[in-house]
Every structure is written in C-alpha cells, then in structure tokens.
Amino acid sequence: xxxxxxxxxxxxxxxxxxxxxxxxxxxxxxxxxxxxxxxxxxxxxxxxxxxxxxxxxxxxxxxxxxxxxxxxxxxxxxxxxxxxxxxxxxxxxxxxxxxxxxxxxxxxxxxxxxxxxxxxxxxxxxxxxxxxxxxxxxxxxxxxxxxxxxxxxxxxxxxxxxxxxxxxxxxxxxxxxxxxxxxxxxxxxxxxxxxxxxxxxxxxxxxxxxxxxxxxxxxxxxxxxxxxxxxxxxxxxxxxxxxxxxxxxxxxxxxxxxxxxxxxxxxxxxx
Amino acid sequence: xxxxxxxxxxxxxxxxxxxxxxxxxxxxxxxxxxxxxxxxxxxxxxxxxxxxxxxxxxxxxxxxxxxxxxxxxxxxxxxxxxxxxxxxxxxxxxxxxxxxxxxxxxxxxxxxxxxxxxxxxxxxxxxxxxxxxxxxxxxxxxxxxxxxxxxxxxxxxxxxxxxxxxxxxxxxxxxxxxxxxxxxxxxxxxxxxxxxxxxxxxxxxxxxxxxxxxxxxxxxxxxxxxxxxxxxxxxxxxxxxxxxxxxxxxxxxxxxxxxxxxxxxxxxxxxxxxxxxxxxxxxxxxxxxxxxxxxxxxxxxxxxxxxxxxxxxxxxxxxxxxx
Numbered sequence: 245x246x247x248x249x250x251x252x253x254x255x256x257x258x259x260x261x262x263x264x265x266x267x268x269x270x271x272x273x274x275x276x277x278x279x280x281x282x283x284x285x286x287x288x289x290x291x292x293x294x295x296x297x298x299x300x301x302x303x304x305x306x307x308x309x310x311x312x313x314x315x316x317x318x319x320x321x322x323x324x325x326x327x328x329x330x331x332x333x334x335x336x337x338x339x340x341x342x343x344x345x346x347x348x349x350x351x352x353x354x355x356x357x358x359x360x361x362x363x364x365x366x367x368x369x370x371x372x373x374x375x376x377x378x379x380x381x382x383x384x385x386x387x388x389x390x391x392x393x394x395x396x397x398x399x400x401x402x403x404x405x406x407x408x409x410x411x412x413x414x415x416x417x418x419x420x421x422x423x424x425x426x427x428x429x430x431x432x433x434x435x436x437x438x439x440x441x442x443x444x445x446x447x448x449x450x451x452x453x454x455x456x457x458x459x460x461x462x463x464x465x466x467x468x469x470x471x472x473x474x475x476x477x478x479x480x481x482x483x484x485x486x487x488x489x490x491x492x493x494x495x496x497x498x499x500x501x502x503x504x505x506x507x508x509x510x511x512x513x514x515x
Numbered sequence: 516x517x518x519x520x521x522x523x524x525x526x527x528x529x530x531x532x533x534x535x536x537x538x539x540x541x542x543x544x545x546x547x548x549x550x551x552x553x554x555x556x557x558x559x560x561x562x563x564x565x566x567x568x569x570x571x572x573x574x575x576x577x578x579x580x581x582x583x584x585x586x587x588x589x590x591x592x593x594x595x596x597x598x599x600x601x602x603x604x605x606x607x608x609x610x611x612x613x614x615x616x617x618x619x620x621x622x623x624x625x626x627x628x629x630x631x632x633x634x635x636x637x638x639x640x641x642x643x644x645x646x647x648x649x650x651x652x653x654x655x656x657x658x659x660x661x662x663x664x665x666x667x668x669x670x671x672x673x674x675x676x677x678x679x680x681x682x683x684x685x686x687x688x689x690x691x692x693x694x695x696x697x698x699x700x701x702x703x704x705x706x707x708x709x710x711x712x713x714x715x716x717x718x719x720x721x722x723x724x725x726x727x728x729x730x731x732x733x734x735x736x737x738x739x740x741x742x743x744x745x746x747x748x749x750x751x752x753x754x755x756x757x758x759x760x761x762x763x764x765x766x767x768x769x770x771x772x773x774x775x776x777x778x779x780x781x782x783x784x785x786x787x788x789x790x791x792x793x794x795x796x797x798x799x800x801x802x803x804x805x806x807x808x809x810x811x812x813x814x815x816x817x818x819x820x821x822x823x824x825x826x827x828x829x830x831x832x833x834x835x836x837x838x
Contacts, residue, residue, distance in 0.1 A: 253640040254750070260632030265649075267629070268656040268721060271667035274677065278670055287673040329561040336557040340550065348558070351565050358822070361795045362576070362815045363569070365802055367810065369573035369579055389569050392561065420543035421553075443658070444630045450660045453782065456799075465638015469662045473669065473786050486663045498657045501651060 281485040284480050298480040311468040319448040324389035326444045328397025338403035355390040364457030378460030386458040391444035398440030399433055405431045439503040442496035580812035599809040614819055615794040619777035622716040623770045630724040638732035657722035665786055668715045712788035714799035720776050724769035733766025767829045778818040
C-alpha cells in the first residue's frame, strides 16, 4: 500500500545512472585492451593486432622491477607507521573525552584535505630549510603522514561500534591493561586495522604528487609512470605496467571491502 | 561481635586486589590510576608526528611566502616582505588563478550533475546485491591508480584514439572538428585542449562527489517523495522543492573535494591540456626550474585561502553532517 511504484526506478534515472557507471569503468577496461596491442609508436584505435610479447618485455625490464621494489618498500613501512599512529590516535579520540578532540580529528584529516601539492611543497621546503637530503626516508615521511588518516578513519568507526563496557569487564575480571589490549581490544579492531592498512598501502603505492617533491633521484612506480606519461618512450611497456597496477590495487580494495562491509550494510539498511 | 568486625575487615581487604607484580603489571596499574598519562602516551606519538612533520612544514612554507627573491642574483632574501604577494597580482599570475578557479567551478558543477542520478539510484532503488555492486562500482574507480586513470584518458583522447574513431564511425567527425576549432575550449586534438583537461578532472574526481550525495540521499525518507507526488507535484517540482534542498548538504560536501582537488592538481593539466598553466603547475614550475620558492609558497596560499572561505560557507550550509 505504501509504495508500489518505488520498487523500480524511472527509465531516465536508470539510463543516467548506468551511463555514469559506464563512464567510470570503461576507460579502465580500455587499458586491458591496449596492453595487448601490437602498435608501439602511437595510441592507435582499434589496435592493428594483438600480442602478448609486451608482458615478456616488461618482465625483463630492470627499471620497472626496481621502481616496483621501491614502491612496495615505501608502502610497507609507511603503512606500518600509519597503523601505529592511526590506532593510537583513534583510541585516544574515541575512548576518552578531552579538550581539543575536534582539533585532533581535523589535524589528522588535513594532510589529505589540503591539495597534495601543498603537502608536497611544504615538506620539500621544510627539508631544504632543515638541510635534510632526499632519501628513501624522506619519501616514507611524506607517505606515512597522509596514510595515518585512512587507518584512523577505519579504527575510529570500529571503536564507535565496540562497547566500552567490554574493556571495563576485562579490567574487572583482573586483566591488566596489556592483557586487555591483547585479548579484548585487538581482536575487536583487528579487521578494521587490516582494512585500514590495506587502503593505506594502496594509497601509498599509488601516490605521486607528494612523492615528486620528497623523492630525490629515486623512482617509485608512479614516478616511473609519470615520466612515461610526460615523455612517452616505451608505450607498450607502460600499457602493461598500467594494467598490472589496476589489478594490483583491485585486490586490496576488494579485501578491505569484505572485511568492513557488515557494519556498513547494517547502517545503510537501517535508514 | 569483634570476630564479625575482623572478618568484615578481611573482606574489604580481599576486595582490593594486591598490586600487580612485575614491570608490565605496575605500569598497567599506573596507567589505570592516571588516565591522563595514558591519554598522553596515546596521543603523544601521532601528535608529535603530525605536529612536527606536517604542521611544521606548513608553517615553514607559509614563512617562505614572506621572503622574496632578488631578481638579479636569484638569491632568496630572508627579510619579511609582502613583495611576493604583490607579484601574485601581476596579470599573468592573476590569469592563472582565475583560470584555475573557473575550471574548478565548472568541474564541480558537471560532477554534481553526473553524480546525482548514480547516487539517487544507489540510495533509493538499489537493494541487496545491487547496492553492494553500486558501492563497489564507485569505490573501485575511486581507489584505482590516479596515474592509470589519467593514462587511460590519454589513450582515449589521443588524435588516433578511440574517441576520434567513434565519432568517425557515427559520421559525427564534423561535430568533433567543429568543437575543436572553437577558441578557448578547442585545440589540435582533445588531449591538448581545455575540454580534455575538463573531462579528465570530472572523471577522476567524480567518485568523491557521488559518495556524499548518496549519504545525504540515504537520509531522505522515501515517503517524503511519495507525499510530494501524492499532493500533486510533478517529478520536476518534487526534485526542485523536496529532493534537491535535502541533497544540497551532500552536494556541497562533495564539492569541497572536487573544488579543492582541482585547485591543487598539477599533473592532469600537465599531461592532458594546453600549455597555459594552472595554479598547481605554477607552483611546481616556480619551485623547480625557476627556483623561486617564495612565489611558489605564495601561490599555494591561494588555494588554502579559497578553500578556507569555501569550508566556512559549507559549514554554514551544514555540509559537514553529510561527510
């Protein structure tokens, strides 16, 4: 009686929504086709022929492997730092009330709320003022700073759903603070941290704007790609790398989604 | 009587546990007795990190915008002056600012128009598996590699690319050529025109617009829309008078992202666009090849100030509740 009509959408909205989603996804799918093209001098469409030779060519490229290795190392260390800092911050903000709580959430969000170029140039000018030479660690310093927010967001959301009385019960039953953390808090927030960690890893793995300012001569994978975008030299290899990057970022995102989805769906359905 | 009193006392004593032994135990007790200390231990590391690394850098940047560069020697003089901000108002630099802000505004409008139907369908009609698919359908492009997305558009917009081919197949090449021959928005091919820059901006920031609009629309009860049409409103009237005002905080929240991200981006206009600069490119050029860090710093202050006003306005419209 309430609404027979609301079950199916008007045609116009269906078409507009479908077109919008197609607009979001088709360009990425196109990369997959280009990875197999035989054309190497231009971006010609339709591809004159299909081949898998570029996969072998990419595999044999030491510069690609080197860039990939650096990206993975930077992302792993930045994620580890972000996990510690983000969890601490989330625990403090959600478990206690204190003066300036709002300011702290703002401070954590600021590195991704402000345009990346500002974060980048700010770090660079600070390094030059302090006369710190560019190195692996300057890249990590920048990445960890904006990865904190991802971990923080995930952890705060989970802390909100975890009842504080669980912690009190654990303490009442004689566990000390460390035992409570190990046996009560950690299992509760574990999946949220895993999800936050994966997203932080994906964010760092993909970051280019801040990295251009904080890396010296070293090339992370996105920097390598940026070089190729500005001055295309090996288009087929770039095509393959782009496709691999799409696939590599897909997995952590899907995993993070499955780890955190229960709560989101309940929250959505209740409204 | 006295026996009872004694047992009572031992009960009390048993209820207060003895202190824990060992370093970990006494540390744990100490933190429990002094929650302030625990808070300090938890907040200390992240605040030190963000405070020193991030806020410290921002202040260093701001400070440099008050330095100036000696035009003859190219050396930076560390005397506080407003001269660099004066340079910002030169016509060439002012052009860059106006161009960037205009692009940000147009991109924001277009994103809102494209995002609305997707968000509306996802919030109101999609259920169960479809809802999950819609969610992933927005999250995957949001999180997939920024450079790969730009690269995809370089492929699409290239003169020999799929879009030119598609227009030719549909016998619409005259339309594309006509558009490209227009001043300002046109160019040699889509990948070196403002139109190309605009499309890529919209594409890359669109998910940031969809999510807050969807969050705002989820909170609109379906029966409000039904009540409106029961009372005789046409779909257009319902949209204007019921849906749009309720979705507005979400749109404003999304526009914070699209606007701010466009203001600060320097990679998209560098790869797909004309040789005329945007703020981000100007910052990059000034700090890199020109070595004029004070002017670069002053340029970064522009988006920060614009976003400051923008956020202030958005807060007044209640946009932060929709985030």
